[in-house]
Amino acid sequence: MKNTLFLSALALLGLTGPALAQTTIESKPTRTSLDEMLKPGHQEWQSMPESTIKMAPQNIAKPMLSKGTFQELKVRSSVTKNWLLIRMEWEDPNADAELTRGEFSDACAVQFCAKGDAKDTSPFMGNPGKPVHILHWKAIWQADIELGYRDVEHGYPNMYVDYYPLAEGKKTEDIKGPALQYNPARSLNNPMSLTQRKQPMEELVAVGFGSATSQAHLDAKANGQHSNKKWSVVFARPLETPDPSDSQLKAGSSVPIAFALWDGATRNRGGRKHYCMWQTLKIGGTP
Amino acid sequence: MPKVFNWQIGREMEFPYEGARPDNQFAYIFDLNKCIACQTCTIACKTTWTAGKGQETMLWNNVETKPYGYFPLGWDLKILDLLGAQSWDGDVYTGKTLFEAAESDEIVLGYLPDDMDYANPNIGEDDCYGTTFKGAVNGRSDGSGGAYFDAVHHSWMFYLPRICNHCTYPACLSSCTRKSIYKRKMDGIVLIDQTRCRGYRECIKGCPYKRPFYNPHTRTSEKCIACYPFVEQGQQPQCVVTCIGKIRLSGYLSTPEKSIKNHPMDYLIHEKRIALPLYPQFGLEPNVYYIPPVHVPPQFLTQMFGPRVRHAIETYRSAHKDPELLSALTLFGCTERILKAFKYDKSANEAVGIDMMNGTEVVCVPLTEPVIVRPLHDQKLGAYRHNIT
Amino acid sequence: MWHNMYGACKGTVDATRNRPDGLAKSEETGYQSLFRSGSHQSCTRGYIKPTHMTDSLVRKGAFGQEIGKGFAADIHCPTGAPRESFVRITRAEAGGMNGKGLWRPAELGLRPTYETDAMKRFLEGKYIKEK
Numbered sequence: 001m002k003n004t005l006f007l008s009a010l011a012l013l014g015l016t017g018p019a020l021a022q023t024t025i026e027s028k029p030t031r032t033s034l035d036e037m038l039k040p041g042h043q044e045w046q047s048m049p050e051s052t053i054k055m056a057p058q059n060i061a062k063p064m065l066s067k068g069t070f071q072e073l074k075v076r077s078s079v080t081k082n083w084l085l086i087r088m089e090w091e092d093p094n095a096d097a098e099l100t101r102g103e104f105s106d107a108c109a110v111q112f113c114a115k116g117d118a119k120d121t122s123p124f125m126g127n128p129g130k131p132v133h134i135l136h137w138k139a140i141w142q143a144d145i146e147l148g149y150r151d152v153e154h155g156y157p158n159m160y161v162d163y164y165p166l167a168e169g170k171k172t173e174d175i176k177g178p179a180l181q182y183n184p185a186r187s188l189n190n191p192m193s194l195t196q197r198k199q200p201m202e203e204l205v206a207v208g209f210g211s212a213t214s215q216a217h218l219d220a221k222a223n224g225q226h227s228n229k230k231w232s233v234v235f236a237r238p239l240e241t242p243d244p245s246d247s248q249l250k251a252g253s254s255v256p257i258a259f260a261l262w263d264g265a266t267r268n269r270g271g272r273k274h275y276c277m278w279q280t281l282k283i284g285g286t287p
Numbered sequence: 288m289p290k291v292f293n294w295q296i297g298r299e300m301e302f303p304y305e306g307a308r309p310d311n312q313f314a315y316i317f318d319l320n321k322c323i324a325c326q327t328c329t330i331a332c333k334t335t336w337t338a339g340k341g342q343e344t345m346l347w348n349n350v351e352t353k354p355y356g357y358f359p360l361g362w363d364l365k366i367l368d369l370l371g372a373q374s375w376d377g378d379v380y381t382g383k384t385l386f387e388a389a390e391s392d393e394i395v396l397g398y399l400p401d402d403m404d405y406a407n408p409n410i411g412e413d414d415c416y417g418t419t420f421k422g423a424v425n426g427r428s429d430g431s432g433g434a435y436f437d438a439v440h441h442s443w444m445f446y447l448p449r450i451c452n453h454c455t456y457p458a459c460l461s462s463c464t465r466k467s468i469y470k471r472k473m474d475g476i477v478l479i480d481q482t483r484c485r486g487y488r489e490c491i492k493g494c495p496y497k498r499p500f501y502n503p504h505t506r507t508s509e510k511c512i513a514c515y516p517f518v519e520q521g522q523q524p525q526c527v528v529t530c531i532g533k534i535r536l537s538g539y540l541s542t543p544e545k546s547i548k549n550h551p552m553d554y555l556i557h558e559k560r561i562a563l564p565l566y567p568q569f570g571l572e573p574n575v576y577y578i579p580p581v582h583v584p585p586q587f588l589t590q591m592f593g594p595r596v597r598h599a600i601e602t603y604r605s606a607h608k609d610p611e612l613l614s615a616l617t618l619f620g621c622t623e624r625i626l627k628a629f630k631y632d633k634s635a636n637e638a639v640g641i642d643m644m645n646g647t648e649v650v651c652v653p654l655t656e657p658v659i660v661r662p663l664h665d666q667k668l669g670a671y672r673h674n675i676t
Numbered sequence: 677m678w679h680n681m682y683g684a685c686k687g688t689v690d691a692t693r694n695r696p697d698g699l700a701k702s703e704e705t706g707y708q709s710l711f712r713s714g715s716h717q718s719c720t721r722g723y724i725k726p727t728h729m730t731d732s733l734v735r736k737g738a739f740g741q742e743i744g745k746g747f748a749a750d751i752h753c754p755t756g757a758p759r760e761s762f763v764r765i766t767r768a769e770a771g772g773m774n775g776k777g778l779w780r781p782a783e784l785g786l787r788p789t790y791e792t793d794a795m796k797r798f799l800e801g802k803y804i805k806e807k
Contacts, residue, residue, distance in 0.1 A: 063464070063489065064392040099486070100503040102402035152341055152503050158699055160708040165338050175340045175504070182339020185481040185505035192486050193505040210465045267399070270487040271464045354799055361786050367803040368794045376807040403780060410781055414788060416799055568804065586801035594806055 022279050025051045025257065027077035027084065029285040037078060037085050038223045040232035045087055048076040055090075055261055055274040060124055061209045063272055069263045070274045079239070079285045084249055086110050086135075086235045088259065095226035096264025097139035100155025104269050105140035107262040108224075108233055112247035114205065118256035118278040125206040133247040134204040134212065135235045137222045139264065141200035149195045200224060201235070205245045209271065217243055239283075251285035288386075291456060294543050295567040295593070296380035301387050303394055303461045309475035312455065313513055314540035314552055314574040315527065316562040317448055318619065320581060320603065321534040324350045324412065324446040328526035328535075332450075335525050336512070341504025344405045347511040348526045350448040354587065356411030359404035359497050363566065366495040367590070369396055373568055375594045384570025385458060385495060395458045399492040416587075417442035445580040448534075450526060451498040451511035452565065452573030453477045459510070462493030474539070475574065476513040484508055495569045521625050521644035533620025538643070539627070540574065549628045551615050551640075559612055561602045563592035578603055613654055614638030622650040682708070683715025 030037060032044045053075055057068030074089040088108050096106045113121045114133040126132035143150055151172045153159055161170060167179035172195050180187040186195075191202055191214035201222035206212040219241040224233035239249045249255060256278040262268035290299045291306030332348040349358045357363060366385075373382025388396045453470075457477050460468040467483035468490060470476070479490065479499065484507040490499040491508060499510040514524035522528070527535040538552045546557035555562050555576075562576035579588045581600045588596040606612045614631040617638045627643035632651065642649040664671050687702030688709035695701065701708040731746045771779030778790070785792030797803060 061464070062392065062394045063462075066392050099506055102399070102501075150503075152343065155503060158697075158701075158708075159343070160701070161343060164340050165334075167340070170340070172340075172504070179339065182337070182342060183502070183505050185484065185502070185507040185509075188482045190482055190484065190505065190507055192484070192507055212465070270485065270489065355786070355788060357786070360781060361784065364786070364795060364798045367798060370803070372797075372803050372805060374805040374807060381807075407781060411787075418788075584801070587799070588801070589806060590798075590801035590804040 022277065023051045023053055024254075024280040024282055025075050025077050027079045027281060027283045029251075030078045030080060030085075032080075034080060034083055034085075034221075034236055037080070038221060038234050038236055040087060040089070040223065040225055040234050041227075044078070045076055048078050048087070051075045051279075053259060053276050053279060055259070055276050058124075058271055058273050058275050061271055065268070065272050065274070068274050069266050069268075070261050073259055073261060073276070075259065077281060077283075079251060079283055081285075082238055082240075083236050084239055084283060086257075087232065088235075089230055089232040090261055091230050092226075092263060092265075093229045094265045095139060095231070097143040098150060098155065098264075099140050100150065100152060104264040104267050105138045105262070106231060106264040107136065107138040107268075108231070109134050109136040109260040110235055111135075111258040111260070112249075113256050114245060114247045121256070122208070123256075123258045123278045124275065125209050125212065128207050131205050131207045131245065133245065134206060135201060135220050135222065135237060136204055137201040137224055137233050137235065139200075139224065139226075139231070141197055142224045144195075144197055145200055151195075203243075203246070215243065215245060219243060219246065249283060251283055254280050254282045257281040293384075293456065293570055293572045295564050295572050296384070296570060297378045298380065300384050300456075300570050302456050303386070306456075308455065308542065309470060309472050311473065311539045312475035312541075312574055313453060313518055313537065314475075314556070314576065315450070315535060315537045316552065316555055316576045316578065316619075318534045318578040318616070319445055319447065320578060321532045322350065322446040322448055323532055324352065324448075325531055326350055327529050327531050328448060331525040331529040332511070335514070337509075339504070341502035342500075342509070344408075345500040345502070345509065346408060347498070347500070347509075348448065348450045349408060350446055351409075352412045352414060352444050353447050353583075353591075354411075354416050354444065355414040356409070356447075358408045358410075359400045360407060360410065361404070362400070362495075362497045363591075365398060366396075366569070367566075369398065370568070375568075375589075378594060380568055380570075380593075382568055384568070386456075386461070386570055394461050395493045397458065397462070397493045397495065399488060400497060413444065415442040415444040443583050445583055447577075448526075449496065449498075449565070450575060451477065451513070452496060452571070452575045453511075453513055454574060455572035456570065458493040458495060458569070458571055459490035459499055462489040463487075464489060471515075474513075474515070474518060476515050476518065477510075478512055478515070479508055479510055481505075481507055481509075495566065495571070496573070518625070521642065522623050523625055527620075528623050530620055536619045538625050547628075549630060551618060551626050551629045554611075554615050554629070559602055559615075560595055561599045561612070563595055563599055566591060567593045610636075610654060617652050617654055618650065621652050624649045626650075682710040683717075684709045684711045684713050689713055 026049045028048055030044055036042050037044060053073045055070050055073050057065030059066060070090055076087040078085045092106060096103060099105055112133045114131040116130040121130040121132060140150060149172045164170060164179055167174050186193045199218060199221050203215040203218055203220055204212045205215060220235060220237035222233060222235045224231060258278050259276055261274040288301040288303060289305045291302045292299050328348050329346060329350060337345040337347055346358060351358050370388055385396045453476055460470060460477060465483055467480045469478060486506040486508060488501055488508060491501060499508045501508050517524055523537045527537045536551060540552040540556060541547055543557050546553040548554060548558055562578050564573050564576055577592060579592055579596050579599050581603060585596050606616060611631045615629055618629055618640050622640055625643045626640040628641040630639050632639050636654050637651045638654060639648055640650040661672060687704055688700040691703055692698055692700050692712050700712050734745055735748055736743050737748055769775040770777055781787050782790040785795050
C-alpha cells in the first residue's frame with residue numbers, strides 16, 4: 001500500500017530517486033566457463049561494458065539512512081548458454097565480515113521482478129501480488145566458507161567456557177542434537193544460523209518492506225573478494241529455474257533490475273541500506 | 288501515527304501500531320525491600336534458557352545494584368540522558384515518550400550498546416551512593432573526602448532485579464522491521480520468532496531496558512520468554528519460583544478499570560497501588576512492577592518509578608496494620624501455581640491462594656510465624672537445650 | 677565479587693609468566709583463571725592457608741562446647757574461613773587496556789568519584805521533575 005502510494009507520488013511529482021535516467025546494463029555473452037566467470041578478478045570481465053549506478057541511502061521507510069557512505073556502484077553483466085552473471089563492484093575501504101563483537105557485515109543484493117515489470121512492481125522490495133526475487137550476498141558468509149564459521153570464539157579468542165549442556169564439545173560442529181535445545185534458531189533451520197553454507201548467498205522473495213523470506217532451494221551461486229579498497233562480487237543464476245517463485249529470464253530480452261548495498265562499518269543492516277531505482281538489464285545471446 | 292492509551296502515564300500517546308491489548312496480560316511484582324541479590328533467579332534463568340553456545344554473555348534476568356550498577360553498562364543513564372529531563376503533572380506524564388522523542392529517521396529513541404558494555408555484568412555491586420564524595424562536601428576542602436556520620440545516613444543502595452517487562456507497547460516489537468517480534472494475544476507475552484529473526488538488532492537498539500540480546504552463534508536475537516511453557520500450564524516462571532527471598536509474584540493483571548479486587552496482582556497494583564512500573568516515562572507500559580525500597584531518597588525513586596513512590600512506601604510501611612494487604616504480600620514465593628484470587632482468613636489468621644487453572648485453594652500461609660517457647664532444661668530427657676550445635 | 681570460582685592457582689600464575697600472550701590459562705590443563713593472581717578472597721592470603729593445623733593448636737570443636745587440640749574438621753576443612761585480616765592495598769598499574777589510562781567504566785564517568793554531569797543528575801534523580 002505504502003509502496004504503490006509512493007510510486008504514484010513519484011510519478012505525479014516527476015521525481016525519481018537517485019537516478020533520473022535509468023541505466024541500461026548490457027549483458028554480453030561469453031564462452032568462458034561459469035567457474036572462471038565466478039572469479040571477480042577474471043580478465044574476461046574487462047571485456048564486459050561497465051555501467052555506473054547511482055546509489056542512495058534508503059529514506060522511505062523507518063528506520064532510514066539519511067546519510068549514506070556509498071554513492072556509486074559499478075555493474076557488469078554477462079551471459080552463458082544457461083546462466084546470467086552479474087558483477088557488482090563498489091568502493092569500501094574496510095572489509096567488514098564479522099557478526100560477533102557487535103559488528104555488522106558488508107553485503108550486496110540484486111533484485112528482479114518475479115511476476116510483473118517495472119511499472120507495477122515497486123523497486124523497494126516489491127509489493128503484495130508483485131513479488132521480487134532477490135540474490136543476496138554477505139561478506140560474513142564469504143568468510144564463513146573460506147575461513148570457517150565465524151563463531152563466538154572467533155570474535156573472542158581468549159574466551160573460556162566449562163561446557164555447553166548436552167553438547168559433546170565446545171566447537172560449532174559439537175553443538176548438535178539435544179544441545180540444540182538452547183539454540184532454537186538452529187533447530188528451526190533459520191537461514192541466518194546455517195553453519196555449513198555452500199554458497200555465500202541466499203535467494204529471497206519479497207512483497208514489500210519487512211517481508212523478505214529466504215527460499216528453501218538455492219539455484220544461484222556467488223563469489224566475492226575484497227582488494228584495493230573495493231568489494232567485487234559476482235552472482236550467477238540460471239536463466240531458467242525450476243523454482244516458481246524465481247524470476248525466469250530469457251536470452252535476448254530486457255528486464256528490470258535493481259541493486260542494494262550495505263556498509264557494515266556504519267551499521268547498515270535490513271532497511272538501513274543503499275538502494276537504487278529500477279534499471280534495465282539487456283540480456284545478450286540468442287534466445 | 289496511531290494513538291493508544293497508556294494508563295501508567297495517564298494519557299494517550301503515539302505508537303506505530305493500532306493499540307490492541309491482549310486478552311490477558313501476564314505480569315510480575317518484585318518487592319525491592321526484600322531482594323538480597325543472591326542471584327538465584329539469574330542462575331535459574333541461565334541454566335534453563337541461556338547455557339548454550341552464543342548465549343555466554345546473556346542474562347535475560349539480571350540483578351544490578353542501584354545506583355552504580357547496570358547491565359549493560361549505564362543502560363538507564365544513557366536513555367534518560369538521550370530523552371532529557373521530563374516532567375509529570377500529578378499522575379499524568381507531560382514529557383515525551385520514547386516514541387514521541389524519536390529522531391526523524393527512527394521509529395523509537397534508542398541506541399545500540401557497545402560490545403564492551405556487556406563485559407562487566409556485576410559492576411557496582413554493593414557500591415553505595417554517598418560514601419565517596421571528594422572535595423568540600425564533607426567539610427574537607429583538601430579533597431580527602433570520605434563519608435562521616437552526622438546523624439543522617441546519606442548513603443544508600445538497593446538491588447534491582449530485571450527481566451523483560453513484556454510491555455504493552457514494546458519498543459522491541461515496534462523496532463523490528465520484519466515483524467519478527469510479536470505479543471501473544473492469550474497472555475501478552477512478547478516473543479522473538481526464531482524462524483523469522485535475521486539478527487538486525489533493531490530490537491536491541493530500541494528496547495530502553497536492553498532486554499533482547501544478540502546470539503553470535505545463531506546470529507539471531509533472543510530474550511526472556513516469561514517461561515511461557517510453564518505459564519501455559521498455570522505455573523509461575525523459573526525466576527519467580529526459585530527466588531529464595533520470596534520477593535516475586537507473577538500472575539495476570541487486568542487494566543485498571545477492570546481491576547478485580549481479590550486478584551493478587553490487581554489488588555497490589557491497582558487497588559493498593561503499592562507496586563509501580565519501571566521508568567514509566569519511556570511510554571512502553573511495562574508489566575513488571577516494583578515495590579519501592581523504603582530507605583532510598585524519593586527523588587531518585589520517582590525518576591525510576593514515577594510519581595506514586597511516596598504513596599507506595601507509606602502503604603508498604605502500614606502493611607502490618609492491614610491484614611488483607613499483608614496476606615497478598617505473604618503469598619509471594621509460597622506456591623508455584625499462578626493464583627487468580629487470594630483472601631485473608633481471619634479466623635486462622637492465614638493468607639489463602641486460589642489456583643488460576645482449577646479454582647482450588649492451593650496454598651495457605653500463616654501471617655505470623657508460630658512461636659513456641661521451650662524451657663532450657665528438658666526434665667523428661669534430662670538434657671539442656673542449646674541454640675548452637 | 678561473590679563466590680567467584682575462577683581463582684588463580686599455580687598453573688595459571690605460571691602461565692601469566694611463561695605464556696607469550698600472558699594469559700592466565702594453565703598450559704597443562706587449559707583451566708583459565710579470571711585473576712592474574714589470587715581470587716575474590718585475596719584480602720586474606722594467596723593460596724596458602726594462613727593457619728597451620730598443628731597437633732598443639734587449641735581450638736573449639738565444630739559441634740558441642742568442648743575445647744580441644746589438634747585437627748578438627750570444620751566447614752572449610754581443614755581450616756575455617758579467615759575472619760579478620762589486615763589488608764595493604766598498593767596500586768599495581770593503570771586500569772585501562774594495556775596498562776594505560778582509566779578502566780573503561782571510570783573513563784565513561786560511571787564509577788564513584790568519576791561521575792560525569794549526566795551521572796550526577798542521574799544520582800540526584802534530576803531527569804524527572806514533578807509539578
